[in-house]
Amino acid sequence: MTTSEPVAFDAEKENLILDAVERFVDREIKPVAQRLEHADEWPADIVAGMRDMGLFGCMIREEYGGLGLSASTYAKVVERIARVWMSVSGIINSHLIMAACVQRNGTEAQRQHFLPRFASGELRGGLALTEPDCGTDLQAVRTVARRDGDHYVINGTKTWISNGIHGQAFAVLVKTDPEAQPRHRGMSLFICEKGAGFTSTKKLEKLGYKGIDSAELVFDNFRVPAANLVGGAEGQGFKHVMGGLELGRINVAARGVGVARACLEESVAYAQLRRTFGEPICEHQAIQLKLADMATRAEAARLLVEQAAKAYDAGQRCDMEAGMAKLFASEAAVENSMEALRIHGAYGYSKEMNVERYYRDAPLLCIGEGTNELQRLIIASQLVERSPI
Ligand SMILES: Cc1cc2nc3c(=O)[nH]c(=O)nc-3n(C[C@H](O)[C@H](O)[C@H](O)COP(=O)(O)OP(=O)(O)OC[C@H]3O[C@@H](n4cnc5c(N)ncnc54)[C@H](O)[C@@H]3O)c2cc1C
Secondary structure (H helix, E strand, C coil): CCCCCCCCCCHHHHHHHHHHHHHHHHHHHCCCHHHHHHHCCCCHHHHHHHHHHCHHHCCCCHHHCCCCCCHHHHHHHHHHHHCCCHHHHHHHHHHHHHHHHHHHHCCHHHHHHHHHHHHHCCCCEEEECCECCECCCHHHCCCEEEEECCEEEEEEEEEEEECCCCCCEEEEEEECCCCCCCHHHHEEEEEEECECCEEEEEECCCCCCCCCCEEEEEEEEEEEEHHHEHHHCCCCHHHHHHHHHHHHHHHHHHHHHHHHHHHHHHHHHHHHHCEECCEEHHHCHHHHHHHHHHHHHHHHHHHHHHHHHHHHHCCCCCHHHHHHHHHHHHHHHHHHHHHHHHHCHHHHHCCCCHHHHHHHHHHHHHCCCCCHHHHHHHHHHHHHHHCCC
């Protein structure tokens, strides 16, 4: 497991960026989220706006053209976006994990080559790990890269890849030595730009999380320069990916906080408007209990995200903290979306209401960036490792 370089918290910078993001979300995302989500339409104008704001370089260091935000500030950015439309935060998340893999593990030449283009959003993409036959057990990937002169030739299929259609570059986890034992020693990570032999084949249809493209990627004798092997040495890919996923899990957790809060806020408002038996439903104790639990879950989730982001910013290993935040915040989003639906009664089941969308979006958070079952395994193994007897 690699650790990140410490990043100092900058309150002034955080206030500026959060102000700008809140204005952007109110002006550019809120009015169109429902329509684009139901049409499953990729939000081209929102992506252009995020490019202009520099959000594709959120966590890329300033020397490479990014905003150089801390993970703590980045998590707040994500929360504010996800509170209105979760899919939009997904467009920057997997892109930034790819960038984090290069920033933390790449050679200086790779950083200089890729990071400014990632930061400007000129080259956008994501992380390609999952395959048709494996997701949780990533060491079982079957995509293979074989050395051929100053290139590698990649063959295999990746699936469920976020930004797969509209993205142009992906950090792709492969086997460079399929026979290696333990298996992770034979794994490497390449930055691959689409071209002959590397195509996205089909857009996958989903329950929720619409608007963002999830796709299958096919590598058919794709030639990638050896210079794109992250870190320049074979056998490090699994480690690089695990480090990147710490940030990914903080992001997913922050999305969970955003969704959990949206469910709460809309329920608090609705419960004051809707009347039964002569009074607003917020006067009924059964509704009050739900609101109290929803608020407590959202707040506890936010604190866990803050704790994980602080550990990440301090350059500490934080798979346990990120795992706890991801586990708790995603379940909080699922529970709050169900409660919001109940509080809204029949209207909660209507496609005209946001809560219907939150209810379809939230379950993804329990699956993406490692399922919640896997998070529990990570937390438990860290508990033992950190407290030997
Ligand atoms: C909308 C969406 C977007 C995605 N985006 C990306 C992306 O950008 N890039 C990418 O690489 N992947 C992406 N994924 C894939 C996602 O990361 C995987 O779905 C996830 O890691 C789980 O893998 P799996 O679906 O193969 O489930 P499996 O690994 O087949 O697991 C099936 C079930 O078994 C459980 N399980 C597995 N092993 C164990 C164990 N040892 N102990 C206990 N329980 C276990 C799992 O928790 C799960 O409940 C995306 C998925 C979705 C739905």
